[in-house]
Amino acid sequence: MILLDEVYKSFNANHVLTGTSLVVKKGESRVVIGGSGSGKSVILKHIVGIMKPDKGRVTVDDMDIARLKEHDLYEIRKKFGMLFQMAALFDSMSVWENVGFVLSRRGMLKPAKIKEIAVEKLKLVGLVNVENLMPSELSGGMKKRVGLARAIAHEPEILLYDEPTTGLDPITADAINDLIVSLKERLKVTSVAITHDMQSSYKIADSISMLYQGKIIATGTPDEIRNTSDPVMRQFITGSAVGPIKVEGVNNERTVNRA
């Protein structure tokens, strides 16, 4: 179980999380939606403990992530797999070494076997014949999928996806959604996914939470969210610039600077 209890986090004067609370039960697939810059990635980073809350508590299986001893923190991280928004591939390693990184660090398998597993995981995310390339030779969407393959390679119990389908074409995106669903069903993973893609979130989520102004303002099943009457939620899921959420610096009248 993942729990955020009244978490506060600021960067200098930028108050990003202001009392965020979130509970994700074991085996549940949660999607967090919210505007750009609202702090979704920051939430994920708190869950794996690469950021610490200024105030409040983050626990995973009843262990307080911010107060764990270093050794215990690394132990609990073995349960995690995380896909970073920008993939964060190790650029000094080839694609298959990236995917097999954890396996080779654990030192129990031979390199040939690790490569075989890596190739298989890459196939799961729809990538073939890329295992010997370097990350710098990949497109943005390919990097994302290699990042996903790396996150799932050691079959973790908890998966954190930061925008798994952003930057992918609609067909590949749907295949990734299917993969996420099948990981949940086959491996019973607990997951938190961030996405801007409502189609994708309806498909992969058991429940959806919306982050707005530093707090989770609503949580519900995909159906509940789809039929919500809350004006903020409605505006977000229908993707309209008109409504209670104001987009700074963007007004609805066209501004043209050309004479």
Add this chain to the structure above:
Amino acid sequence: MTRLIERFGRAILSLLQKGVFVAEETGRIFLLLLATLRQLLLPPFGIVDIFRQMLEVGVRSVPVVIVTAIFTGMVFALQTYTGFKRFGAETLVGTVVAMSMTRELGPVLTGLIVSGRAGAAMAAELGTMRVTEQIDALETLAINPVKYLIVPRFVAGLIMLPALSVCADIIGIIGGYFVTVVLFNTSSVVYWKQTWTYLESADIYNGLIKACFFGGAISIISSYKGFYTSGGAEGVGKATTGAVVLSSMTILISDYFLSSWLFG
């Protein structure tokens, strides 16, 4: 008058702030050093990573070290020979070259070269890994980044600096020999005799102790600068220059104190 006092006060204040900043940074570097030492002693020991860094820090620096050492030895011999000739002491050239190379120039020049080459590379590489979230990714994969990234660089620095420094000592002495014996046509027997008679083994190993210290300092300082980079590509640039400046300064300043302790 009050204006002047005000400006004076401000200047002092900013100096104090700089002082506090330096103290803080020194403290954080020490904390990183402690964390590194702790991780160094805990298994598993990433021998492969250490060898890779030894190659990076050490072997790749050999050409630059050779060129620097040979010309330093040569110019030292040239200046000493022509200078000492004034009071008829030109037979001492071998001694002067050997002593200055082993006690001073070998370790310090190697240190400066390595901080410019390997130190900059360390800061740039770790800095890039930081700003592209690769270090965060390591943590989420349950790999301790201090152990995985900094320990091998630290060990490589400790081992390779003395090794390069020995190399510089020998080549410097050969450079001195070339100028004194071959160019100035003096006796090769005298040169070697002068080299060996007055050179003590303490000169050599105290020089190597300094080199070892410089190696550790370069690795920790440069890793620190890279590891705590923020602010994108610009931040990486700053970390890289910062690493070279701070490790060179540390080498030159600590060299005095180490020398007065080891040789004083």
